[in-house]
Amino acid sequence: MTIEFETPKPIAQQQYVLKTVADNMMRPYSRYFDENEHEIPWDYINFMHQAMKASGAGSLAPKDKKKEDPNKPKRPPIGYQMLAHMLEILSWGDTGMYLITPGGGLGAAAVQSAGTTEQKKKFLARFMGEKPTFAAMCMTEADAGSDTSKIRANAVLDEESNEWVLNGEKIFVTAGDKALTEYEESGQGFIVVWATIDPEAGRAGMRSFVVEAGTPGVKVMKMEHKLGIRASDTVTIVLQDARVPFENILGKSTVEKTTKGFKGAMATFDATRPLVAAMGIGVARAALEFVQEKLAEEGVEIRYGKPRNTLTSIERDVIDMEVMVRSAWLVTLKAVWMADNRKSNALEASMSKVKAGDVGPKVTQKAIEILGPLGYSREFLLEKWFRDAKITDIYEGTGQINRLVVARNLLGYRGSQLR
Amino acid sequence: MTIEFETPKPIAQQQYVLKTVADNMMRPYSRYFDENEHEIPWDYINFMHQAMKASGAGSLAPKDKKKEDPNKPKRPPIGYQMLAHMLEILSWGDTGMYLITPGGGLGAAAVQSAGTTEQKKKFLARFMGEKPTFAAMCMTEADAGSDTSKIRANAVLDEESNEWVLNGEKIFVTAGDKALTEYEESGQGFIVVWATIDPEAGRAGMRSFVVEAGTPGVKVMKMEHKLGIRASDTVTIVLQDARVPFENILGKSTVEKTTKGFKGAMATFDATRPLVAAMGIGVARAALEFVQEKLAEEGVEIRYGKPRNTLTSIERDVIDMEVMVRSAWLVTLKAVWMADNRKSNALEASMSKVKAGDVGPKVTQKAIEILGPLGYSREFLLEKWFRDAKITDIYEGTGQINRLVVARNLLGYRGSQLR
C-alpha cells in the first residue's frame, strides 16, 4: 500500500467514453426533460441499453468477478471506484436522466446482493435482453421515512397457493413507473418491495420481495412533481393483495430473533452512500466548471496562490467551491476504495454522503449568485443543477440521518446510545 | 408605540461618559492586566467606585424607581436599555476589567431581586460605602454546569444556633476572590451561594444564601488561568461547615412541591442574558472599529452599496462583520426594551445571547485574519479581544444551552419535550 491518486487506466477510459455520452446524449436534452416533467428520454435510454449490452456491462451494479487468468498479475479490485466515477460523470451530464438508466439500479442491486443463484438468473438476465429494462426499490412509506422500523407493508404466505400476498403503499419510488409500466420500448421490469412477514418481530420480520411488472394488484398511483431530477420518475406504488410466487422472497422465509436480514439491507445502503455522494459531486462539478468557463470568457482570472486578503470576492468564492468539490470527491474516493479493499467503511461512506449533500447545494447556489441575472435564468442549466443537487442532501438518508451515522461511528455509539 | 431607533438622551449622555472611562481608565491598561493575570486594577476599581458614588448609581443593577414628580410627563422605563448600553461600552473598553467593576454584580442583583427589604438594607448599603466592595454569585459545581439540577452544595439548619451550615464546592465564580478577600483597598463583600436545603426535593429544594467575607469555613481555593478576561478573577470556593445566620437565606426556608424559587433564579438568568450579550457585542465592536481604522489608515475604502460580486474579499468581510455586530446589537436592544416594558422576552433574551456568542468570536477572528501578522501579535489588543470574546459563547449558558432555550420558546415545548 501507499498513498496515490492516479486514476486507474480502465477508469480513465470509461470516463472518456461517458463524457462523450454526457456531452451528446444528456446535456443537449437536459432542459427539455426538465421542462416536460413526465416525458421519457427514450433516446438516452435506448442508447445506454445498447452501449451497455455491447460492452457486456448490462448493469451498473458491481460485476461478479471474472475468471482470473493465472498468468496475469493480480490487480487490486476497483469495481466500486469505477462505479463512483461512472455515476459522477453521468450525473455531471444529467442526474435525472442518469437515475433512469436501464439496468436495474437499486432493485437489481438488491437481488444481486441478497438473492440466490437461481433468483439472480431468473431476475437479472432480462437486463441483457432486447429492450431496456428497469427495476426499482420500494422502501419508504408515508409514515416510515428515515425511521424504517415503521414499515407497515406486509406479506402473508398463502399456504394453499404457496404465494406471498402483499399489501401496502410505498412512496418516493425512483423509476418505479418505468419498472412497472410495460412501455412499447421496454422489457418487463420489477420492483423490490420491503415488507414485514411478522409485524410483531419488528425489524427482524422485514423481508424484500421481487414483484414483477404486470402482477395484478400492483399499481402506480401518483407521479410526483419535483423540485429537480425531473427526468426521473418518482412514484407512489400501491399493493393490494398482490400475489407473488413463494420463491420471490429475498432471504429466509422464517423469522428468527435477529435483525441480521435487515441489517444486511442497511449495509447495502452503506455501500450505496458513496455512490449517491458521487452523483451529487458530479452535479457540483458541472456547476463549478460552468462558472469557470464563463469567468474565463469574461476575462476574469482566478489568482491561485494569493493570500485570501488580496483576492476579490469572486476569486475567493471560486476557490472555496473548488475546495468543496475536490475534497468531497476525495473523501468519496476513499470510501469506495475501502469498499473495494474490503475495509469497513461505514464512517467514510456516511461522511462522503454528508459532504456531497452539503457541497452540491452550496456550490450550485454560489454559481448562480456569481452569474447574477444569467445564473438565475432557465436559459442556462445552472439553475436546474441547483435544483437537482439538493436531492443529494435528502435521499438515501438526509444529511441529518447521515450525520447521526457519522457521529455513531466516530463516537463508538450504538443506535440506542445516540438517537 | 411605534418603530424607532433613536438612542434616548440619558443613555447617549451615559455613553459619552463611559466612552471616556473606557478610553482612559481601561484601554491603556488592558494589555498589562492581561499579561499579569492575577494583579488587580485598583485604579480602575477606585475610579469607578467614586464615579458611581458621585453619580448616585452605587450599583450597576437596575435602580429602584425614583419617586415620581406628578408634574413631569411619564417616560417609558429604560433601565435595562441603559444597562445594556453601559455594559456594551465598558466591554468595548475591557471586558475583564468591567467584570470586576465594584457594586456587587450578579451577587447584589440576586439580593435585589429575591431579598426582603431588610435583606436589601443589610447587604446592599455597603456598595455606597467608603471603599469599593464586591459580591459574587456561586452557582456552578464541578458536576453541575449547564445541568443545575445536579447542584450538591447543601445547607442544613442548626436549630440550636439558628444558623445555616453550608457545605460544598463552587467553581467558576467570577470576582469571587474580590468578594471574599478583604483587601486593604476594599470593603467587606459577600457571595451568594446556591445550595439545597432538601436533597430529596430536587430543584424545589434549591435556595441561595448570602455568605459574608470572613465567614469561617469559606475559602478561595484556586484562581483559574484563563484564555481571556484575565483582569477578572475566576475562582473555586470551598465551604466547609460555613455558618451563616438564619436570615441570610434568600426566599422561603421551607420546601414546597414547587420549583418556583428555582424558576425565579432561572428567570434572573433570562433577564441577564441580553446584558451578557451586550458585553460580547462591545468586544466585537471594538475589533470591528479597530479594523476599520487600520483599513482607513492603509487607504482601503469599503464600497458600500456595491453588489457582492464586485467587492474585494476584505470589503466583503468587513461588511459581513458590520452586519453581524449591528444585527446582534439590535436583537439585544429589542430584548432589553421588552424587559423594560414588561413584555415576556425569554425568546428574545436567549436569541440575543446566542447571536452575541456567535458574533464575538467570528468578528474578532476575522479581524485578526484581515490584519495578518499584525493581527496575531500581542502588540495590538485584537488578539486579546478574540480571547475575551469567546467567553460570551460559554458563560451564562453555552451557545448550545441557549439554542435549546430558543428552540423551546419557538416550538412551544417544555424542557421535558425538548432536551
Add this chain to the structure above:
Amino acid sequence: MYSFEPNEEQQMLIDAVSRYAEDLREAAEEAEEHARFPEGLVEKGWEMGVLQASIPEVYGGFGDYSSVTGVLAAEELAYGDLPAALAVMTPNLFVLPILLAGSEVQKERFIPPVIEMEWKAYTAALIEPIFNFDPTELKTTAVADGDDFVISGKKTYVPYAKDAEMMIVYANVNGVTQGFIVPAGAEGLTVGEENKLMSMHALLQYDLELVNVRVPAENRLGGDFRAVLAASHVGLAALAIGVAKASLDYAINYAKDREVFGVKVAQKQAMAFMMAEMAMEIESTRMLTWEAAWKLDTEKEDAYKSAYLAATSAIDMVMMVTDRGVQILGGHGYIREHPVERWMRNGRGFATFTGLAIV
C-alpha cells in the same frame, strides 16, 4: 427612544395585508405551475391601497411616504407569495423613484395617473443581462443631445414590460445612474423575450432593448439614485424576511406534526437547533431592516449604508432559511406539493433581484 412595535395604523395595515396574503398563499402553487395569476388576484391587492396610502394627497394619494410602513407591508405580502407581492408592487417601481428622486413637476404629472383605483402596468428597468451587473455602474447609457437624452442598452427582468404604459429606465450618465421616464412605444424601444427564471413564473418579466431611444431632458429624475437603491434594498430585505418566515413556520408545523423514531421531528435536538437558528437569523435581518427603514424615514446620514447592510443580511439569511425549510421536510420538501421548495427557489434569487422591489 427605542421602540419595536408597529403603531396602531401600521398594525391595522399589517392585519389587512396579512388577510390578503392568505389568498396569495392559496393561489401560489397553481400560479407557479401555470405561470399566470388567477384573474383579479393582483388587482385585489392593489385595491388595498398600500401604495396610495404612502403618497401625499397633492399627488393623488392619501398619506405620507414611510419606509417603515412599506417594509412592514412587504413582509406580509411575501409571506403569502413572493411573485404576487412583486406583481402588486410593480407600480411602486415607477411611482416611488419619482417621489424619491423626481422634481415637483414630475411628481405632479406622472404620479396621479398611476395610483388610481385600477392596477396598471407601470414598471422600471434596472437589471442588465450581463456578468457582474452593478446598478451603480450601468452599461446602458444616456447621452445628452440638445434638449433630449438618447438612451441605449439592454435590460432584463423588467416586470410587465409588455403591458407597461410607461416605465423608468435607468442609465449611466457620465458615471452616475439616473432614471428616465420612458413611454411605451418609444422609438427604438423593443420589448423582447419573456424571461424564464428559476422561480416566480407567474410574474411576467421581459428583456428590453433600447437603441437610441430619445426622451426629453425633463423626463430625467435628477435626484440621488442612491435613495432609490436604498428603497430597493429595504424592500427586498423585507420580502426576503416574509419568504423566510413562511418557510420557517411551515417547517415548524411539519416538524411538530410528524413523528420519527417515536418522537416528533421537532423534538430532535439537531432539528430544533436548525429551526432556532432560522428564527434568529430572520429576527436579525428584520431588526436591521426596520432600523434602515427608520433611518431612511428620518433622513439619517448613514441610512443608505444601513439599507445596504440589511439587504446583504437578507440575501444570506433567506438562502439559509429556505434551504433548511426544505431539509426539515426531507423527501417531502423536494416535492412541489409542499411550498418549501418554491420558497427555496424564491430565496435563491435575492442576490439578483436589485431594483425589482421598491418600498
Add this chain to the structure above:
Amino acid sequence: MYSFEPNEEQQMLIDAVSRYAEDLREAAEEAEEHARFPEGLVEKGWEMGVLQASIPEVYGGFGDYSSVTGVLAAEELAYGDLPAALAVMTPNLFVLPILLAGSEVQKERFIPPVIEMEWKAYTAALIEPIFNFDPTELKTTAVADGDDFVISGKKTYVPYAKDAEMMIVYANVNGVTQGFIVPAGAEGLTVGEENKLMSMHALLQYDLELVNVRVPAENRLGGDFRAVLAASHVGLAALAIGVAKASLDYAINYAKDREVFGVKVAQKQAMAFMMAEMAMEIESTRMLTWEAAWKLDTEKEDAYKSAYLAATSAIDMVMMVTDRGVQILGGHGYIREHPVERWMRNGRGFATFTGLAIV
C-alpha cells in the same frame, strides 16, 4: 491506482513520530506558560532524523525527498504540539528551499552542515510586518549590483533569528520572489524584538531589518519560488490537521466522559453533530493535503494549485474545529488547564503562518 494507506516505511515513521509527539504534548502547557521548551526536547525530535531522511545521500542525508512523507510526519508532530513541531522543523526552512529551488553547487555546499546530528538554528525570513502581506509581492527588495545583490526590507515571525547561523531571506527581484542565503552577522542585518504573539510563546520568533545587506549573486536560489510556497502550503495544512485532530480527540474523550442531564455530553445530538462535522472537515482537508503532496512528488502540472487549495481548506477547517473543541468543553474549555484553548489560539494563526513550515 488510488490508494489511501501509508507504505510500511511511512507507517514506521508515523509510529516513531507519534511516540515523540507524546513528549511534546506533555511538555506543551508549561512550555507555553514559560515561553521556553524544556531542555533537550527539540533536539530529541531533531535526532529522529525526519529531515535527514528526506535528503539524498549526496547532500549528507539518507533518503529521498517526499512531500507525502513530510506531510504524514508533520501531522503527527502537530498532534503533539504545534510550536514544538515548528521548532523541530525550523532547519527545514533553510534546507528544503535549497533542495527545491537551489543550484547543485548550493545544495552541496549549504545542506550538509545543517543536517548533522545536532539541531542548529538555520532559518528563513519570509513574512513582512505589513498589512496585506503577500509572499508573491514582497516589499523587501533585492537589487543586482555587480556580482552582488543588495537586500533591503523588514521581516517578522523569523524563528530563532537570534541564534541562526545562516538564513534564507526572501526578497522581490523585479516582481519575482527569490530566496537569498544570508549569513548571520551580515552587515546591515539587524535582529530586532522578539515577537509576542497570541500563541506559540516557546517558539522564539523575531523581527528582522535589512538595510543594504549585500550577498554574492551565487547565494540566490534561482529556482521557482512557487515550489517553496507549495511546500509551505502542504506543510501548514498538515500541521493544521494535527492540531485539529488533537482538539477533536480531546473533545470526544471529554464528551464521552462527562455527564449532563443524565446522559453523556456526547449523547446529545447537537454535540454529536458538532463532532461529526469536525471529523468530516478534518478528513476533507487531509485528503486534499495528501493529494497535493502526491502531486508535488509526482510533479503534476496543477500541483501548486492543489497545495494552495489544501492550505485554504486547512485555514478554515482548523478554526472551525478548534473553536468547537473549546465549545464542547464549555466553561472548562476556557481554562488554560485544558489544552483546547491553546489549540484554538494555534488555529487562529494559520492564515498568517505562510512560510513558517516547509515539508
